[in-house]
Amino acid sequence: MQNEKQSLKGGEFIIKETEAKDVFIPEEFDEEQLMIKKTCEDFLEAEVFPNLDRIDKLEEGLMPSLMDKAGELGLLAVSIPEEYGGFGKNFNTSMLVTDVIGAGHSFAVALSAHTGIGTLPILYYGNTAQKDKYIPKLASGEWKAAYCLTEPNSGSDANSGKTKAVLNAEGTHYLISGQKMWITNGGFADVFIVFAKIDDDKNLTAFIVEKDFGGITMNPEEHKMGIKGSSTRQIFFNDCPVPVENMLSERENGFKIAVNILNIGRIKLGAAAIGSSRKVINTAINYANERAQFGLQISKFGAIRYKLAEMATRNFAVESATYRAGQNVDDAYERLVASGMDSAKAKLKSTEEFAVECAIIKVWGSEMLDYIVDEGVQIYGGMGFSAEAPMDRAYRDSRINRIFEGTNEINRLLIVDMLLKRGMKGELDLMTPAQAVASELMSIPDFNAAEDEGTFAAEKKIIKNLKKAGLMIAGAAVQKLMMTLAKEQEILMNIADIIGYVYVAESTLLRVEKLIAQKGENAVSGQIDIMRIYLQETVDKVHLAGKEALNSFAEGDELNMMLMGLRRFTKTAPFNIKDARQRVAKQLIEANKYCY
Template sequence: MATTTSKKVLGGGEFLLEQISYENIFTKEERTEEQNMVLNMLQDFIDKEVAPNTAKIEKLDIELTKELLKKAGDLGLLGTSFPEEYGGFMQDFSTNMAITEYLAHTRSFSLSVGAHTGIGMLPILYFGNEEQKSKYLPSLVAGDKFAAYCLTEPDSGSDALAAKTKAVLNEAGTHYILNGQKMWITNAGFADVFVVFAKIDGEKFTGFIVEKAWEGVSLGAEEMKLGIKGSSTRQVFFENVEVPVENVLGQIGKGHKIAFNILNIGRIKLAAGVLGASKSVVKHAVGYANERKQFGQSIGNFGAIKHKLGEQATRIWVTEAAVHRASKAIDHVEHQLQAEGKTLAESLLGAAEEYAIECAILKVRGSECLDYVVDEGLQIYGGMGYSEEAPMASAYRDSRINRIFEGTNEINRMLSVDMLLKKAMKGQIDMMTPAMAIQKELMSFSLQKAAPEGLLAAELLQVQNLKKCFLAVSGMTAQELMMGLKDEQEILMNMADVMAEIYLAESAILRAQKLASLRGEEAVADQIAMSRIYLNDATERIAFSARQAVASWADGDKKKTLMLAIKRYCKQEFINTKALRRQIADSLLAANDYCYQD
């Protein structure tokens, strides 16, 4: 398995085949002065305008939400993904990811912003013609009008292409007559512009730009949801709506390209958003652990609480390492494509598509990180955590939707493996060569070489072995099951979990190495500890998932060979994770905050 030390950005999925040095990844600690200026402006807006109104927003005060969105538009905060010619304040992808994270602290308001600027507006920017972009984007960027995205229907959720909404061209050839219904539409209660997907002639899945003011567009009642109660969510009905032919978005029959490409961006942005929410929860949990007294002392002094805090911080920091690694890779490829003469839309969509595997992984791991953090946060609060007077009850409810948004976690797990195998079959990545090398290595029974010297070098070698485990198991599984693998969802999810653990563990180690190179090893002792904790536990989880996958189909010599491979490549020296988690928890408690922001 190759090691890359020169400046290089790996393509999507190639992290399983090569190892890069820490010099080739980006961490948020390297943000520029300009990026920090934008984020400081956003934080000031949140502190002065949004935070004081959170309680009102959460009671679904739509007029207040619209007013705040307009103020955000006046500051240019709705236009950071849009060029100046449409009134935008264009920033790079990494900056927009950071904006998403910061906004997550605003709870439901962040969803209103995200649905408007993301899935509501980006399809027009990326797939609209010049006339459509000039007509709709300036008012949406300014916050004078608002957008929503209409994909899901009562009978088509994950299977989006099963939509029943129909569009029929009238006899004059001037308008499509739109009929159908959409559900779970965020911002529906106040949106002026809808991106709607319908089938022309019953089969050509196509996107349309539809205005709320047109006759035949109507709304259902506001949904009474488990969480994110301050965001508007309603059904949208279309009854003989006349949509001008010039409002077809993109190509007829190519609506799936809009839907799926926008989802790639949405998935990684969701991962950024849950980081912000997770940090808010830990801040509250740490404060309560310091404040709450039991048995004559703060509960933060107890080992069980330290374990929770240490693990919360570890999962957040590791997930963040992976999110920033992928974000910068998308940035790099986007700029590369633009240099080759691609348009803005082609560049970002192409970059996001290149890293669709990583986007799916991060959506899953980010949402599950937040779920863990809020669950343990509520537990730290104990009985008070169950009360709506404390912040944990609402955080717990708000978190749950993220495992459903942007494609369920089950769908995304299977997609990540499916996309990897398709890239291999198309020859876009070479999985065969390293897989054959691993088979020879297994047959040789040669002893593993001594671990290299240097900070976390042994841990990186361990990650390389985990990659070998994945390649051995996935290669033989795919070879044995062939086309039948697509129907083995449990195996696909096992393989997806192994992939995800490898990506996050490696990202954390590389981030810790880079921080140590910038600040010195002593200054980042906690970050080094977090990378070691995660790798230690991830190795055990990888071994479990790999064994589950193998036991699902193999027997005889094949089962024996693969089980020996798993044992060999998942071998590790156990470390004292108790002490390391306590070290991290003590830092959190001393700071009375999530103290790993920079």
């Protein structure tokens, strides 16, 4: 589209600036994308929302039939290539679908397990025969898919699975034996992506397994806190014969597949979180406008307005980051294909490139949603605790998101680990800017430096400074702790917090800047407030996380110097965050819905 667009590499945001014109913002979805969005919304209204109780009761056949209907509408095929019966839409369009459908509780989980971890391994790693055989059926929903990685003793440490695959004497089939756990869509899936180790391999291999291959049994449905309508099973493979041609990609390439598919799963989880939380925010605003106590609608009370504004702020912020990253993936894909790479490989490479961003969006999305459902319950008061009102389900369903697709602990660790590895490999030059910050620390601040000018000059300066803070701390931690840093998880968590907050805050700032360019300041005053609120909160978080980190590995003069640097980098002009929240709340309350 835009030829002059400057795209950063994955993770590069921490050392470089991005221009507003170069990010995609959700306000730029085109007619066709908005029509797809509308289709999803209508589908939820017609088929899902009226049936939430039946779905959660796991009514026999209901979920598969909903998937069939979604399939008929094309919702399972949005980004499947046309040659396999799909619509060949780009990544951000599939993100938009995931976002809207995200409001669909258990149905959203079933759909995204099917289209994501269920379908994509074949689409991206399958050979032509495999794709020809499976993708059209998966795209239409005729067949449903599940993904079998986790085992009772192998969760976060996914490569440690004990499931075995042994070639039969005839050399025609692998016999798979082992126990898989927590398998979403397990109860009705026709196709399973199963990870197992061939003989005594160190690494997993992936297989496409059909339900009817034999040797597959299951435990009854798991009883869960939430997403009760999502089928979750333990599955036992007992010499299940899988034709050799159903091995996916190469032997021992399974862990790589798992990891790469999870990258996509993570950013999509963030997208789904936006959709669920938008629904919760709408519901909360409606209730706050309806419910009266002390002779006033409770939306008149500052305590409630604070919550509404804060909910909207976090949603808007995570949304900004999510679609920015989504577009980065699309752009990277286009570049790779233009340079001659095969489409499936380019899809994988483009998400791998933005794996840091994917992990950030997973963590920030799921934590945003947990915050929002929690406040949703609270705004409802006693009714928030009633299983007959909407917040109870939202609260319970939300909680899984910090656990699956890699726990938030694992994802936080990965954020830092991946960045540092890229630095070490020379893919990302972290050293030069980190050293620049270090020498800036030694120098006397230049009080006469010309003030930056232009839109949001102050805010951009803050983002720059926060990045410096992050680089200072990460750089010092690497230097000081060297090989033991990997074991200092508390410090890694602090650094992950800084990186994630900065990414989300910067994305929000860029979005609002672009919005102003498009619509003018007046039309987006609420978004400007939201951006400033989130930025202020980010500054405070960075200061706290930074202080905690520094205090835990530095000492004496060095510590003092860095603490002083941190204060300098997190210094901001006083900001009346209360008034900003009041203004945002006012817009929400007047619109009686999330309006950004």
